[in-house]
Amino acid sequence: MAESIKIKKGLDIKLKGKAAETKSDALQSQFFSMRPDDFHGMTPKVAVKEGDAVKVGSVLFYDKANPDLKVVSPCSGTVEAVNRGERRKVLDIRLKSDGKFESVPFEKAQPSQLSSADVKKLLLESGFFAFINQRPFDVVANPNDAPKAIFISGFDSAPLAPSYDYVFDYTQCKDELQLGIDALAKLTTGKVYVSIHKDSAARAFKELKGVVITEFEGPHPAGNVGVQINHISPINKGEVVWTISPYDVVAIGSAFKKGTIDFSRLIALVGSSVSKPSYYKTYPGAEIASVVKGQVSEENVRYISGNPLTGRQVSKDGFIGAFAHQITVIPEGNKNNELLGWIMPRLNKFSTSHSYFSWLLGSKKEYVADTNLNGGERAFIMSGEYDAVFPMDILPEFLVKAIMDKDIDKMEQLGIYEVAPEDFALCEYVCTSKIETQRIVREGLDYLRKELA
């Protein structure tokens, strides 16, 4: 019987535009883009030049500090451009797809019968390793570390997130998931933890072997892997854990099974501005337009690669991020001109505050949220807001203040090694003072990593 953990704090933001459980292929994406910025913590050294032919799995760039750590191409074709910004920073590597998705060969094997070193080498060579994240610091994992455990969240509780029960269909990815887990188990001396939702029907996760399964229930951020780690086996100073999304576990497993590399995945197109939200089979780095294709009629909208709390804003002709599992399209709030909005009832807008009446309208009602800040940025005024949506044994407001002070001792003492910016997304959402907590935490983690290096 799996251990069961109930999360009490948190918040489910009910938004309009949830994906219907139907899937189709996205249009052929002509161009692909891989951004080094998606792989936080890597200093990219570009391995290709304009005009080079690439296959799925060809190395595009590698980490300067750790040349074994590579990011590979998700498609086959040619390198269109290496786009650089200020001070020659690599913005993205643009690829032109030939539409064939030919792959470099991968060793077909049973990972459980390989040695740890072989598995690690295979994952590094094929670029899968770059999809493993580490805590502390929430950066791409360092292959030289020995993590105390590997954590995988088997559900996504973010607003409008894809349903893993639907995406990881038992008949289609049971073997792949198990093979991926077997490979990951070789990378740690500790255990592999998989968390599932209490009401989840996902047999693909429930029947996994060689993992510790923990059941979670409660509102978002129960599905955040950081929250799960904090409840299962919190990170102490000096410890390292790795996290990876089941999307990438399946990709690893399928490589071992088929002997080819395939990054294709089922992502959700969601949001109140999408006419028919549903699931699409596509690739990391593919064009947003290949998925959205005429489903958005409004002009003044924001495209988000990822969910509305932690995703990244992209332009209409932008690309899907390497770690994004959903594309969200919501209205921009830059032309509202709302008269005296701060004192109006605002019945059609969601708020956690009881000074609005959305709490009386029931938890079933779905809301349209735009990108307006709904107020000006202020100093901390209200207290206890963050605590109500932060289900970890950490004092979020004090940690954020320690980061603002750049007080390294306090950050350590207050548990910065356990958190990632995404854990603060709800704090940022509910904040009366509109403080950019995720940015502050990101900067704090980067600062600490640099200071301790």
Place this chain on the structure above:
Amino acid sequence: MKALRNFLDKVKPNFEEGGKLSAFRSVFDGFETFLFVPNTVSKSGTHIHDTIDSKRVMSFVVIALIPALLFGMYNVGYQNYLVAGTLDQASFMEVFFYGFLAVLPKIIVSYVVGLGIEFTVAQWKHEEIQEGFLVSGMLIPLIVPIECPLWIIAVATAFAVIFAKEIFGGTGYNIFNVALITRAFLFFAYPTKMSGDSVWIAKESIFGLGNDLANGTVDGFTGATALGQVATGSTTTVTDALGNPVGLNDMIVGLMPGSIGETSVIAIMIGAVILLVSGVANWRTMISVFVGGALTAFLFNAIGSETNQVWNLDWMEHLCVGGFCFGAVFMATDPVTSPRTNCGKYIFGFLIGVVAIIIRCMNPGYPEGMMLAILLMNLFAALIDHCFVQRNINKRLSRLNNK
């Protein structure tokens, strides 16, 4: 609405850097964001935000203060007519309107002085105008005696806004409650205008309304507050301004001499309900203040005293007289000057209640303890937090050591 928006867009360039009226940029910006929710969108982090903002929070506190304010106005008129003996002939509207006219200048002075300073500082620091003073500016007139001269209020407000708030960095950074610093300044700098028998009842007629009490036509009234009477008297019996004894019910209704907003428990409780239901004030602090006060008053009452009648007040009476309720509901719950941790709020509130009653009972020269109790605990808020933060830190340390 559209016309208004267009007008604002048209005049806006004048107020921007280099424009003719750029000296009033912060004022324009303040009014613009007051009229229209700014069209700023999220740049980093979450793409969606809750609809709550500090304007909403502050205006809810002001809304919660309105019952106490309206009752206070009526009570000012009531006391004046009662003492003059003309209460029977005056209509309700006459009584209220007299009080309204007596209180209004205080509100105007408080807001003009306070907001003037805030606007200037915002302009100087190139910041948006912060809403904190919306609440302080309403609290200040409610915690002074009706006879407190306007110029003194102006001086005290300016002192508090500058030295209790702006030098610390503005709204959100102050250590002490701004409105209470105003009152403390008044109390220690101009004690004769803030206490005694003669400041609690309005004495002059305004525009023909009300009665002139100053010219000796009326005498033989006691204008002391309930606490003042008990502290100097030989029994716990409290009388109204004409010398008739009053009971607990009258204290709850609040038609008694006292600071403008503090007398009616009922009006304050309406405000408390608004604050608690909307979640603007923290229930932990509020409840703890009452628990702390009731327990301490009960203890003093159980011990009893021959010489000091304040000890002999019933705990219910202690909570209903003076500024206890008003302080507990509107002052102690100020989130900026309270502890930030939830556990800390229990201790903070409880100690405010305890200290307020101790000051009342142990300090014969000073009948009201709420103001000093809250200011004292404001000082300790950070220390209380520190203890709970340290507990969290120690827990993490012991986890590491027991690995």
